[in-house]
Amino acid sequence: MNLLPDQIRVLERGWLSSNNVVFHEGTEATLVDSGYLTHAEQTLALVERALEGRRLARLVNTHSHSDHIGGNASVRRAHGCRISVPEGMAPAVRDWDEDALLLTSAYQRAEPFEFDATIAPGDELEMGGIAWQALHVPGHDMHALAYYAPAERILISGDALWRDGFGVMFAELHGDSSGLPAQRRTLELLRELDVCTVIPGHGAPFADFTAAVERAFQRLAAFEQSPERMAKSAMKALFTFTLLEKRRMPRVDIDDYFTQVAIFRDVSQRFFGKEPAAVAALVIGELLKAGVLAEQDGDIVARGS
Ligand SMILES: [Zn+2]
Structure with missing residues (x-):
């Protein structure tokens, strides 16, 4: 297709x-x-x-x-x-x-x-001979833009909307409670668009826009109800990202990593009220169980790319 x-x-x-x-x-x-x-x-x-x-x-x-x-x-x-x-x-x-x-x-x-120009929400730009509108889509990133082509009904959504969810709520993780309300307004804005194809920031382009928006709303509602759930999901995504960069990490080093890296340390305290090592054990355990990570020769390795 x-x-x-x-x-x-x-x-x-x-x-x-x-x-x-x-x-x-x-x-x-x-x-x-x-x-x-x-x-x-x-x-x-x-x-x-x-x-x-x-x-x-x-x-x-x-x-x-x-x-x-x-x-x-x-x-x-x-x-x-x-x-x-x-x-x-x-x-x-x-x-x-x-x-x-x-x-x-x-x-x-x-x-x-260095950059040469900036794009503001509401600006129009042409890419590939197609007219695109810049839409402000805060939440995952408070300054993010999506690009929407109304005539072709294409949305370049970045990390504001994926086929299954959206990017980590960084503002919330850093103690700024405006992230989730912003993501809700963003989804409400996107829901009104006439979209036939989404080009997300990660994953394949997809056609079932309405279903994706619905899934994103469900995920958002779960996060609104349970900040701890949001934080755990974010820790899993961020640690998986870390391992994709590093390829592998000795299991014995992971407690130190969670203690030293600010976002892991701070989120452990802010959302779980626990020591980073305890949150590390929880996060790694779930990622191993889900098959996202594997253990080899005492190292934790990523299985994706
Ligand atoms: Zn992002």
């Missing part, structure tokens, strides 16, 4: 790197999001192939997380393209504020980059 017009190429990645979307525009092209830093070489190779000889003129981001901006500097070096970022994330990038970019608290990495 061909869900998308021919000039849009979705490079489906995994969880460490976000998807990349390449738009053919005559002899030029636009790229949305650039993956994680340690995948930058792979991103360059995939984008090069998807360009099919075109010149990459522009890179556009959905939001500021490391798995979406980690390849920005490499892509710009390789192609000399312009970079446009959501207006809300511009100060953090300009000052390379590793706290605001959530790099410090989660021990994640990205390479500083």
Whole structure:
């Protein structure tokens, strides 16, 4: 089934790197999001192939997380393209504020980059000869934008909506209770759109938009009822991300990791009222049981990509 017009190429990645979307525009092209830093070489190779000889003129981001901006500097070096970022994330990038970019608290990495333009909620932009509206979709990231093409009924949702859920509620994890209400308003906004195909930040493009929005509302309601459930789900996602980057970690080091890395330590105390080691045991136990992680020779390893 061909869900998308021919000039849009979705490079489906995994969880460490976000998807990349390449738009053919005559002899030029636009790229949305650039993956994680340690995948930058792979991103360059995939984008090069998807360009099919075109010149990459522009890179556009959905939001500021490391798995979406980690390849920005490499892509710009390789192609000399312009970079446009959501207006809300511009100060953090300009000052390379590793706290605001959530790099410090989660021990994640990205390479500083320069940008040429910002995109504000309500702005219109053309990508692949299609008119897109920038929609403010706070929640997972309070400055995130989605891009919506009303005529083609396509939504580039970033991490505000996936086929099954949405990205981690970082604001809430950091003690800011405006995250869940923002995500609710975002889902209410998205629900009103006429969408035939969603290009999410992670996972394959999908067609069943209404069902996905419904699942997201259910997940949100569960999180609203139980902040602890939200926090546990987030810890699982964040630790899996960590292992995708590191590939493996000795099991004996995990207690220290949860104690040293701010987001694990703080969430353990804020949401569980427990020592980080106790939360680590809970989180790792569930991830092993679910088969997301495995234990090999005393190491915990990730099974995804
Ligand atoms: Zn994200």
